Amino acid sequence: MSQKIRVSVVGATGYTGVELLRLLANHPQVEVVNVTSRQEQGRLVSEIFPSLRSFYNLKFTNPHDDELSQSDVVFFATPHTVAMKQVAKLLQKGTKVIDLSADFRLKNIPIWEQWYKVKHEATEYVKQAVYGLVELNREKIKKAQLVAAPGCYVTCVTLGLLPVLAQDLLDKDTNIIADCKSGVSGAGKSAKIPNLFCEASDSMKAYALQGHRHFPEIQQNIALFDQDIAKKLVFLPHLIPMIRGMQATIYIRLKDDSIDLQKVFEDYYRNEKFVDVLPQGAVPETKNVRGSNICQLAVHKMYESDCYVILSTIDNLMKGASGQAVQNMNVMFGLAESLGLDLVPLVP
Numbered sequence: 001m002s003q004k005i006r007v008s009v010v011g012a013t014g015y016t017g018v019e020l021l022r023l024l025a026n027h028p029q030v031e032v033v034n035v036t037s038r039q040e041q042g043r044l045v046s047e048i049f050p051s052l053r054s055f056y057n058l059k060f061t062n063p064h065d066d067e068l069s070q071s072d073v074v075f076f077a078t079p080h081t082v083a084m085k086q087v088a089k090l091l092q093k094g095t096k097v098i099d100l101s102a103d104f105r106l107k108n109i110p111i112w113e114q115w116y117k118v119k120h121e122a123t124e125y126v127k128q129a130v131y132g133l134v135e136l137n138r139e140k141i142k143k144a145q146l147v148a149a150p151g152c153y154v155t156c157v158t159l160g161l162l163p164v165l166a167q168d169l170l171d172k173d174t175n176i177i178a179d180c181k182s183g184v185s186g187a188g189k190s191a192k193i194p195n196l197f198c199e200a201s202d203s204m205k206a207y208a209l210q211g212h213r214h215f216p217e218i219q220q221n222i223a224l225f226d227q228d229i230a231k232k233l234v235f236l237p238h239l240i241p242m243i244r245g246m247q248a249t250i251y252i253r254l255k256d257d258s259i260d261l262q263k264v265f266e267d268y269y270r271n272e273k274f275v276d277v278l279p280q281g282a283v284p285e286t287k288n289v290r291g292s293n294i295c296q297l298a299v300h301k302m303y304e305s306d307c308y309v310i311l312s313t314i315d316n317l318m319k320g321a322s323g324q325a326v327q328n329m330n331v332m333f334g335l336a337e338s339l340g341l342d343l344v345p346l347v348p
Contacts, residue, residue, distance in 0.1 A: 005333055008034035008071040010063045010086075011078035015185050016100050018049050019322035020075055025055035027326070027340030029333075032056065033071060036063035069093040073329055076101060077322070084122040087146060091125065096332055097146045098325050104129035104148035105217050115213050132328045133158060134337070135272055136221070141331045149328060152320030153180050153214040153237060156248040158221045159275060159295045160312035163268035164252060164261075165225040171253040175232040178218065179249045183242040183286075186316045194239075206238045244317050245286030250310040257306055261299045269297070273338050274319060274327065284313035291315060291346035293323035 009020050012035045024030050035045055037060040045060065046053040061067065065086060068074050073096040076083040084103040091097060106112040109123050120126070130144035131137055133155060141147060150158070157178045164170055184200050193199060215235050222230035254261070262280050269275040276296045278284060284296035298311045314320050323341055330337050 004031040016321045017077035065089040151214040152316040160310040174253045177234045177251040181238045246316040248312040
C-alpha cells in the first residue's frame with residue numbers, strides 16, 4: 001500500500017489511547033490526522049503526553065463526525081456507550097471503525113443491556129460488527145468495516161482455550177475455571193480510590209465476585225464451540241500491584257487423558273505470529289510480554305491429578321487492547337499483520 005492510512009483516535013487521553021498513539025507513531029503505513037478529547041480540546045498532544053513530543057504536533061480536537069469521516073479508520077479508545085452513538089454516520093460514509101470498548105462485542109442485546117445497565121443505541125450494527133480476535137476471526141476481519149476489539153481478560157482466557165475448544169477435547173461434565181490477575185492499568189485512568197498507590201500497592205484482591213462484564217463475553221466465545229461447556233464457566237478476576245500485565249490460570253479436564261496437550265497447542269498456534277507456546281515445563285511471566293503484542297502460553301498437568309492447567313499471559317494494554325486493535329487494522333487493510341507491532345518485550 002503506497003498511500004498511508006489516515007487514522008483518527010477518539011478518546012486518546014486514556015491508557016489505551018496513548019498506547020495506540022505510541023504504536024501508530026512508528027507504523028510505516030499510517031498517518032494520524034485527528035486525535036480527540038472533549039476535555040483537552042485545543043491542547044497539544046505533547047502537553048498531556050511528553051513521551052510523544054518527538055512524534056506528534058497535533059492538538060486535541062472535539063470529535064466531530066464530519067472530520068472523523070475523512071479518515072480511513074477511526075479507533076474508539078473511549079468508555080462504553082460512546083462509540084455506539086457515533087458509528088452510524090462513520091459507517092454510512094465508508095469509514096472503517098475499530099471499537100476498543102464493549103459496545104459491539106456481545107451479540108445478545110438484552111444480555112449487553114443487563115451487564116452495562118443502559119439501553120443500546122445502535123443495535124442494527126451489532127450483527128454487522130466482527131469480533132476482533134484475529135486468531136479466531138481473521139478471514140471475517142479482512143472484510144469488516146466495524147470491528148469490536150475483545151476485552152483484555154477475554155483475550156487472555158480465549159487464547160488459552162481455543163485449541164481445546166476447536167478440537168472438542170474438554171470433559172463436558174466439569175467446569176472451566178479461569179483464575180485471572182491483572183495490573184492496575186486495566187481499570188483505566190479515571191481517579192478511583194481503590195486504584196490509588198496507597199490502596200493498590202503491596203496488596204492483592206479479588207473483585208467483581210458477583211460477576212464481571214467480561215464473563216458473558218468469554219461465555220459467548222466458548223459457546224461458539226460448545227454451549228453446554230460455556231454454561232459451566234467460572235471466572236474470577238484479581239487486582240495485583242503492578243502497572244501492566246495479565247495472567248489467566250485456566251483449570252480444565254480432558255475427556256481423554258492420553259491426549260498430548262503440548263502438541264495440540266504447538267500445532268494449533270504454529271503459524272500465529274503473536275501466540276508463543278512455551279516448551280514443556282516452562283512457565284510464562286508477565287515480564288516476558290511487557291510492551292509487546294505477544295500472548296505466551298504454557299500447559300501443565302497437575303501432580304497426581306487429572307486436572308490440567310493452561311497458563312496464558314499478555315500485556316493487558318497491548319494484546320489485551322491497543323496492540324490487538326492495530327493488529328486488526330493491519331488485517332482490515334491487507335497489510336502484514338505484524339506491521340508496527342514487531343516489538344521486543346521490555347526487560348526489565
